[in-house]
Amino acid sequence: MTVRPNAITMRRRRELIGGAVLLVLLALLPLPIANAYLRGLIVLTLLYAGLSQGWNILGGYCGQISLGHALYFGIGAYASAILFTRYGIPPPLGMFASAALGALAALLVGWPCFRLSGHYYAIATLVMGMMVLLLAQNWGFVNAAMGITIPFRKQSWVDLEFRIAVLPFHYLMLAYAAIAWAIAWVVEGSRWGFSWRAVKDDVAAAESLAVRVFPSKMAAAAISGAITAVGGALYAQYVGFIDPDSGLGLSLSVLIALPAVVGGVGTLWGPIVGAAVLIPVQQLSVAWLGGSGNGVDLMFYGALIMALALARPQGLVSLFGARSRAGGEVADRA
Amino acid sequence: MPPDVAPGRALLSVRALTASYRGLAALHGIALDVAAGEIVAVVGANGAGKSTLLRAIAGQMQTGGDIVFDGTKLQRLAAHRISRMGVALVPEGRRLFMRLSVEDNLRLGAYARHGPDRFGPLDLVYELFPRLRERLAQRAGTLSGGEQQMLAIGRALMTSPRLLMLDEPSQGIMPRLVDDILAAVERIRARGVTILIVEQRLVETLAIADRAYVLQTGRVVMSGAAREIASDAEVRRAYLGM
Numbered sequence: 001m002t003v004r005p006n007a008i009t010m011r012r013r014r015e016l017i018g019g020a021v022l023l024v025l026l027a028l029l030p031l032p033i034a035n036a037y038l039r040g041l042i043v044l045t046l047l048y049a050g051l052s053q054g055w056n057i058l059g060g061y062c063g064q065i066s067l068g069h070a071l072y073f074g075i076g077a078y079a080s081a082i083l084f085t086r087y088g089i090p091p092p093l094g095m096f097a098s099a100a101l102g103a104l105a106a107l108l109v110g111w112p113c114f115r116l117s118g119h120y121y122a123i124a125t126l127v128m129g130m131m132v133l134l135l136a137q138n139w140g141f142v143n144a145a146m147g148i149t150i151p152f153r154k155q156s157w158v159d160l161e162f163r164i165a166v167l168p169f170h171y172l173m174l175a176y177a178a179i180a181w182a183i184a185w186v187v188e189g190s191r192w193g194f195s196w197r198a199v200k201d202d203v204a205a206a207e208s209l210a211v212r213v214f215p216s217k218m219a220a221a222a223i224s225g226a227i228t229a230v231g232g233a234l235y236a237q238y239v240g241f242i243d244p245d246s247g248l249g250l251s252l253s254v255l256i257a258l259p260a261v262v263g264g265v266g267t268l269w270g271p272i273v274g275a276a277v278l279i280p281v282q283q284l285s286v287a288w289l290g291g292s293g294n295g296v297d298l299m300f301y302g303a304l305i306m307a308l309a310l311a312r313p314q315g316l317v318s319l320f321g322a323r324s325r326a327g328g329e330v331a332d333r334a
Numbered sequence: 335m336p337p338d339v340a341p342g343r344a345l346l347s348v349r350a351l352t353a354s355y356r357g358l359a360a361l362h363g364i365a366l367d368v369a370a371g372e373i374v375a376v377v378g379a380n381g382a383g384k385s386t387l388l389r390a391i392a393g394q395m396q397t398g399g400d401i402v403f404d405g406t407k408l409q410r411l412a413a414h415r416i417s418r419m420g421v422a423l424v425p426e427g428r429r430l431f432m433r434l435s436v437e438d439n440l441r442l443g444a445y446a447r448h449g450p451d452r453f454g455p456l457d458l459v460y461e462l463f464p465r466l467r468e469r470l471a472q473r474a475g476t477l478s479g480g481e482q483q484m485l486a487i488g489r490a491l492m493t494s495p496r497l498l499m500l501d502e503p504s505q506g507i508m509p510r511l512v513d514d515i516l517a518a519v520e521r522i523r524a525r526g527v528t529i530l531i532v533e534q535r536l537v538e539t540l541a542i543a544d545r546a547y548v549l550q551t552g553r554v555v556m557s558g559a560a561r562e563i564a565s566d567a568e569v570r571r572a573y574l575g576m
Contacts, residue, residue, distance in 0.1 A: 211414060
């Protein structure tokens with residue numbers, strides 16, 4: 001006896017095939033592109049697709065809206081950068097430390113904050129993020145507001161350092177986004193995934209079915225924090241520099257959440273679709289409209305997000321009918 | 335109130351149970367027994383404390399007194415532990431996961447179970463409610479009221495309960511379906527599941543129940559065989575508004 005009807009196994013299989021096809025296409029994408037700016041744009045888009053997928057696991061599947069994810073990003077970036085520049089530990093190893101510290105930080109934030117519900121949780125994460133931002137700006141160990149520069153020594157896969165050539169970073173970020181996607185795919189079909197969606201929908205009902213609500217949230221937070229922290233470590237290697245503003249700022253927290261929100265919260269493809277739309281628009285609007293200091297680029301970007309939210313409140317993935325399987329008709333209520 | 339079940343035969347035994355909402359007492363020393371295999375009804379007017387009683391047994395509120403299920407004290411056990419012991423509540427208003435599919439709701443019912451037969455109760459659920467099988471991929475929120483109630487009962491059955499508690503299963507559904515739901519309750523009992531049911535529909539409920547308790551403002555004012563309570567004109571007029 002199996003509870004899974006064919007339709008759902010089939011859907012999950014289709015998603016896996018879709019993911020594999022997309023992976024191949026994205027692997028080929030930069031080859032015909034010679035423009036370094038465009039290649040860099042794609043690298044950033046892939047990074048945010050992964051970061052937002054990490055956010056989506058806690059915010060989307062488990063319904064705990066975090067406005068402090070820059071905290072985990074920054075911890076991951078600093079951990080790997082400090083281990084590399086001061087102790088010579090290569091970033092591919094340092095990333096494990098980043099993931100562990102990101103998960104730990106998410107658990108430490110979750111311990112008090114998951115006792116709050118709804119908006120209070122979101123506000124608490126926001127405050128936590130700002131506290132750590134202030135701390136980092138004044139903490140000598142992390143070079144305070146000066147930040148940490150990762151000096152370029154030689155082109156190396158061990159050190160994840162590459163001169164000009166963006167291509168290796170393309171594949172690193174692609175691997176990152178793909179792994180984040182794969183984790184979300186596994187989670188969707190797992191017991192944890194079910195418990196998270198139950199917690200999101202109705203805490204009391206979940207509890208009465210023996211779902212342990214608090215540990216469920218903590219598990220989602222740990223996975224989410226770890227994924228985000230690894231993205232931070234990759235970002236630090238890519239840019240070669242990390243400081244409190246670029247690694248811990250509030251705007252970064254928003255930028256991590258936005259692709260999932262605009263693309264479709266709690267969906268597998270939402271963060272990818274959202275990042276593919278938002279990150280290029282954001283970068284291009286800075287390039288074309290920004291720089292004068294009048295904020296036209298931000299106004300344009302903000303207007304676009306509002307328009308998208310009004311047009312597709314369920315997220316952009318709803319354009320593809322990914323969720324229409326549920327059957328839209330509302331049955332007559334007796 | 336003397337126990338109504340021979341000592342040692344009670345699957346669920348409640349003594350001197352008190353519960354309150356923010357200091358406002360809702361239950362004043364309830365005593366109640368449910369023997370294995372019984373259908374026991376709890377009836378009474380709105381605000382008599384019927385739902386509170388079920389929620390207290392399910393571990394969803396702070397209580398005083400004793401609740402013993404199969405020899406184990408339930409007080410101070412977390413709700414998820416009580417669920418694992420085999421006590422399932424179909425709550426008032428159903429509390430389905432409206433955004434999840436019918437299938438996902440049923441799977442969540444089996445959440446606490448492990449092993450290859452964790453979806454075993456599914457056969458019973460489909461047998462009782464064939465409509466659910468046809469609507470597995472549909473979102474729970476798009477089901478009709480009657481179908482939602484079937485799903486709520488189905489989800490509770492997926493926990494393989496020994497005691498199934500139902501809170502107003504007839505609420506908000508078509509009269510014709512009420513009979514179907516109550517017939518399903520009888521069939522669930524025939525499978526060895528003990529039932530504690532709270533209902534406003536007295537005639538139908540007392541017809542399937544073995545025994546009943548009448549609650550009024552947080553106290554048991556009468557208990558006995560369901561048939562006797564249903565036929566006692568005084569009781570009907572005084573407590574049940576019939």
